[in-house]
Amino acid sequence: MSEPILDVKNLKVHFDIRPSGAMPWTKSRKLKAVDGVDFKLFPGETLGIVGESGCGKSTLARAVIRMIPAADGTVVMFGRDVLGMGKRELQDVRKSFQMIFQDPLASLNPRMTIGEIIAEPLLTHFPKTPKAEAQARVREMMEKVGLLPNLVNRYPHEFSGGQCQRIGIARALVLRPKLIICDEPVSALDVSIQAQVVNLLKDLQAEMGLSLIFIAHDLSVVKHISDRVMVLYLGRAAEVAPAAEIYANPRHPYTQALISAVPIPDPHRTQEPELLAGDLPSPLDPPSGCVFRTRCRKAQAHCAEVRPELEGPEEGHQVACHYPD
Amino acid sequence: MVIDQTKMADLADNLAQMDEVKGRSLWQDARQRFFHNKAAVGGLICLTLVVLFAIIGPYFAVWSNEEIDWAIIGNAATMGAPSIANGHYFGVDDLGRDLYSRVIQGTQISLMVGIVGASISVVVGTLYGATAGYFGGRLDGAMMRTVDILMSIPYMFVLILLLVIFGRSISLLFIGIGLISWLDMSRIVRGQTLTIKNKEFVEAALATGVSSFTIIRRHIIPNLLGVVAVYATLLVPLMILTESFISFLGLGVQEPNTSWGALISEGAGTMQYGTIWQLGFPLFFFVVTLFSFFFIGDGLRDALDPKDR
Numbered sequence: 001m002s003e004p005i006l007d008v009k010n011l012k013v014h015f016d017i018r019p020s021g022a023m024p025w026t027k028s029r030k031l032k033a034v035d036g037v038d039f040k041l042f043p044g045e046t047l048g049i050v051g052e053s054g055c056g057k058s059t060l061a062r063a064v065i066r067m068i069p070a071a072d073g074t075v076v077m078f079g080r081d082v083l084g085m086g087k088r089e090l091q092d093v094r095k096s097f098q099m100i101f102q103d104p105l106a107s108l109n110p111r112m113t114i115g116e117i118i119a120e121p122l123l124t125h126f127p128k129t130p131k132a133e134a135q136a137r138v139r140e141m142m143e144k145v146g147l148l149p150n151l152v153n154r155y156p157h158e159f160s161g162g163q164c165q166r167i168g169i170a171r172a173l174v175l176r177p178k179l180i181i182c183d184e185p186v187s188a189l190d191v192s193i194q195a196q197v198v199n200l201l202k203d204l205q206a207e208m209g210l211s212l213i214f215i216a217h218d219l220s221v222v223k224h225i226s227d228r229v230m231v232l233y234l235g236r237a238a239e240v241a242p243a244a245e246i247y248a249n250p251r252h253p254y255t256q257a258l259i260s261a262v263p264i265p266d267p268h269r270t271q272e273p274e275l276l277a278g279d280l281p282s283p284l285d286p287p288s289g290c291v292f293r294t295r296c297r298k299a300q301a302h303c304a305e306v307r308p309e310l311e312g313p314e315e316g317h318q319v320a321c322h323y324p325d
Numbered sequence: 326m327v328i329d330q331t332k333m334a335d336l337a338d339n340l341a342q343m344d345e346v347k348g349r350s351l352w353q354d355a356r357q358r359f360f361h362n363k364a365a366v367g368g369l370i371c372l373t374l375v376v377l378f379a380i381i382g383p384y385f386a387v388w389s390n391e392e393i394d395w396a397i398i399g400n401a402a403t404m405g406a407p408s409i410a411n412g413h414y415f416g417v418d419d420l421g422r423d424l425y426s427r428v429i430q431g432t433q434i435s436l437m438v439g440i441v442g443a444s445i446s447v448v449v450g451t452l453y454g455a456t457a458g459y460f461g462g463r464l465d466g467a468m469m470r471t472v473d474i475l476m477s478i479p480y481m482f483v484l485i486l487l488l489v490i491f492g493r494s495i496s497l498l499f500i501g502i503g504l505i506s507w508l509d510m511s512r513i514v515r516g517q518t519l520t521i522k523n524k525e526f527v528e529a530a531l532a533t534g535v536s537s538f539t540i541i542r543r544h545i546i547p548n549l550l551g552v553v554a555v556y557a558t559l560l561v562p563l564m565i566l567t568e569s570f571i572s573f574l575g576l577g578v579q580e581p582n583t584s585w586g587a588l589i590s591e592g593a594g595t596m597q598y599g600t601i602w603q604l605g606f607p608l609f610f611f612v613v614t615l616f617s618f619f620f621i622g623d624g625l626r627d628a629l630d631p632k633d634r
């Protein structure tokens with residue numbers, strides 16, 4: 001297999017949490033938002049990252065592109081060490097990745113026109129781009145994402161949510177990046193529009209050879225777009241597998257619960273969806289051993305003592321559980 | 326059914342070449358809402374009239390603001406009432422000086438104090454507050470504690486002391502008012518910056534690698550300006566009031582210059598002799614202007630309120 005464009009190893013992100021009104025000498029507590037995650041992303045591939053809100057999936061994505069400082073681990077992007085590089089080099093690498101955000105309207109500055117918004121990354125990295133060329137690029141991108149180019153002088157509040165997300169995508173594409181991180185790009189949209197946006201991303205990926213990291217909080221959304229899926233639970237990877245494999249043969253009890261919660265249009269479905277009992281435990285003091293054991297239906301004494309590591313063939317089906325199916 | 330290929334192509338061409346649609350910015354929306362607000366428009370008209378009076382008024386004056394009308398001096402109560410005939414449209418003051426000219430002069434000074442004070446506060450307060458709010462952390466702590474300390478100083482007391490020690494001068498008054506006016510503004514701006522900073526469009530700019538300075542200038546400040554504009558219009562009358570208060574105490578502008586506060590103070594002193602116009606005219610302009618500013622500020626707030634969007 002070719003070289004991965006992104007290779008993340010043992011990435012950890014910790015936040016210091018201070019109770020409000022604490023004295024300066026009180027020790028702050030460590031919140032382990034991401035606690036040792038590894039993954040690889042290959043050119044042209046889509047990695048879906050799934051988990052409940054609060055599982056650290058957005059934090060993971062932001063740590064990868066150094067918007068949040070990582071506590072430990074390495075991130076190698078296009079063969080360069082992202083976490084160790086200086087400001088200049090980081091700025092250079094930033095040309096090749098972009099991000100798409102959850103709330104389409106909030107991710108667009110309400111005081112700027114669509115044209116200005118889409119042109120921003122271009123003019124940030126190539127300030128000397130002639131005006132006409134920048135204009136042409138903006139129009140080209142607008143056409144690519146299915147917007148009429150004559151709307152360049154409009155403002156974000158004049159568009160619908162789906163259109164705003166298209167603008168966000170156009171902004172992400174204008175530099176022709178190789179990697180796009182989509183942070184729940186469709187969660188705030190209507191279901192009918194979700195499909196449109198997902199399909200648009202898929203088409204663009206094929207056309208421009210993009211690699212995508214696609215974050216979502218339920219498995220059904222990533223199903224159509226992902227090549228591989230990583231299920232995250234409380235800052236740890238529970239299961240990583242090719243998309244088809246994970247849907248057909250989930251091995252981690254958490255993944256199984258998530259999949260059975262996905263509505264299936266099948267009237268003869270016999271199996272009752274198994275619902276997850278309880279809430280996500282606080283990441284401030286995660287359960288000992290396997291972090292999932294408080295909600296796991298197969299938990300045994302051993303699970304509380306030894307933390308299961310992600311096991312299985314690399315690029316294949318990996319699962320972090322002592323008693324997988 | 327056969328679709329006429331050329332026609333379709335033409336249509337596509339037409340669509341592509343259609344004139345660019347001009348978008349309506351939030352500012353344009355706000356302007357429209359503002360002009361639908363009767364009180365605000367009324368305030369704007371009154372204020373325009375006052376400003377015009379201060380600018381054009383001098384061309385109609387028969388007397389200057391320093392000249393003493395020797396024919397009237399000493400008899401202000403009986404002969405000094407407003408009259409068109411002798412050129413004292415607003416009457417004369419206690420010393421026989423033309424009140425019309427003096428009111429114009431006072432209006433100029435008072436408006437100037439208000440506008441200069443508000444401008445300083447807008448420029449300094451916005452930059453200071455946006456910087457503190459955007460960078461946060463220790464810098465924010467240090468900058469905001471400085472503001473707290475400056476705020477806890479009884480500035481009126483200090484200002485009066487300064488005026489007493491260094492003598493009354495209009496520039497000292499400007500400096501004094503300018504120094505205090507930006508404190509509140511910087512607090513308000515900082516609070517707003519904290520909210521805007523967490524919006525996703527700032528995150529998007531950060532992810533792209535836009536520099537901090539550009540983010541403040543391009544993404545934070547334009548989104549702050551609504552609040553700043555509202556607060557600035559409410560600040561102008563506050564500055565005028567401060568100046569008037571100091572002038573009322575007799576410490577503000579120096580003769581022969583005057584301001585509304587000084588005029589009102591003089592007028593109030595001679596009220597019991599029946600020269601009510603000496604109080605009435607400056608007070609009228611003072612009140613009209615203050616009300617106008619408050620109504621405009623209110624109108625702006627309604628027009629720019631993001632909740633209406």
Ligand code: SF4
Pocket residue numbers: 252253254290291292293294296297298299300303308320321322323324
């Ligand atoms: S290790 Fe134990 S508790 Fe954790 S998922 Fe597997 S069976 Fe459940």
